Amino acid sequence: MFFVLSKVVWFVLSPVNLAILLAGLSGLLAFTRFARPARWIGLISLIALGLMAFSPLPRIVLRPLEDRFPQQDARKGPVTGIVVLGGAIGVARGDVVMNSSAVRMTKAVELARLHPQAKIVFTGGAANLISEATVTEADGAKLLFEGLGLDPARLILEDKSRNTRENAAFTRRLVDPKPGERWLLVTSAWHMPRSIGVFRKAGFAVEAFPVDFWSSGEPDDFIRPYSRAPRALEIADNGFKEWVGLLAYRLAGYTDELFPGP
Incomplete structure (x- = not known):
């Protein structure tokens, strides 16, 4: 129920979708x-879209999330296993397709080569709400x-999860981590606080390995506007979504902290 409700609610409350829906309402x-009042609704929606598309607002929203967990030295070992969260890959026409978070996957391959003894765990099923998918993100990961030369014997693929909470719960049951083992969690830096929170709640002690940074980390993140509206809207x-997700997961009891940190 939580999965379906989250998809429906976020479709409406997503800032970009909401601004567009309000603009359409204004037109009607x-x-x-x-x-x-329609003119005021239209003006508000236009201002909202403009702020998200051409101002530093997306970086301001994203930066605290990305700063929450420090970057790590990829060579530091030993590593028992590398857990890679879905959300970056799929399959289309029988071939791999990746989105703007593709570095989750490429970093996993880099880590796998640096730590040849480590298991590689990918967790991601199909999060389709309307149609039933015939292939999953795990199929794309495989x-x-x-294709990049990793030994299939090292791969553990979890293909049933539909969201971050299920990523943590299903992976915990699948790999059965032991005390003293070192497991790295690879996901986008802006997604790491919520991810760490649900893995802790699931009883899976993982170590944050944030990748896919969308802010530069420089002071001008807070003043530099975007020049490309589509990218800015995606980041916003x-x-x-992550801030709303943190609140929703805390209220639902999926995490024990509102803003998990190191």
């Missing part, structure tokens, strides 16, 4: 007796990892 009301949407 413009030809009615509510024309005056194609990619084996992901940033706001």
Whole structure:
């Protein structure tokens, strides 16, 4: 129920979607007796889209999330296993496709080569709400990892999870980690606080290995506007989603902290 509700609610409350829906509502009301409030609704939606598309707002929203866990030295060992969260890969026309978070996958391959004794665990099923998928993210991960030369015997693929909470719970049951083992968790830096929170709640002691940074880490992150609206809107949407997700997961009891840290 939580999965379905989260998908439906976020479709409406996603800042970009909400601004577009409000703009559409404004257009409809413009030809009615509510024309005056329609103009205000249209103006507010336009300002919101402008701030997300061309101002430093996306970086301001994202930066605290990305600063929460420090970067690590990839060569530091030993490593028992590397857990890679889905959200970056899929399969289309029988081949691998990746989105703007593809570095989750490429960093996993780099870590696998630096630590040849480590297991490689990928967790990600199909998060489709309307149609039933015939392939999963895990299928894409298998194609990619084996295509790049990783030994199939090292791979552990979890293909049932649909969200971060299920990533943690299903992976914990699948790998059964032992005390004293060192497991790295690889996901986007902006997604790491929520991810660490649910893995801790699931009783899986993982070590944060953040990748896929979308802010530069420089002081001008807070003043530098974007020049490409589509990229800025994507970053803004992901940033706001993570903050809402942190609150929702805490209220649902999926994490013990509102803003998990090191």
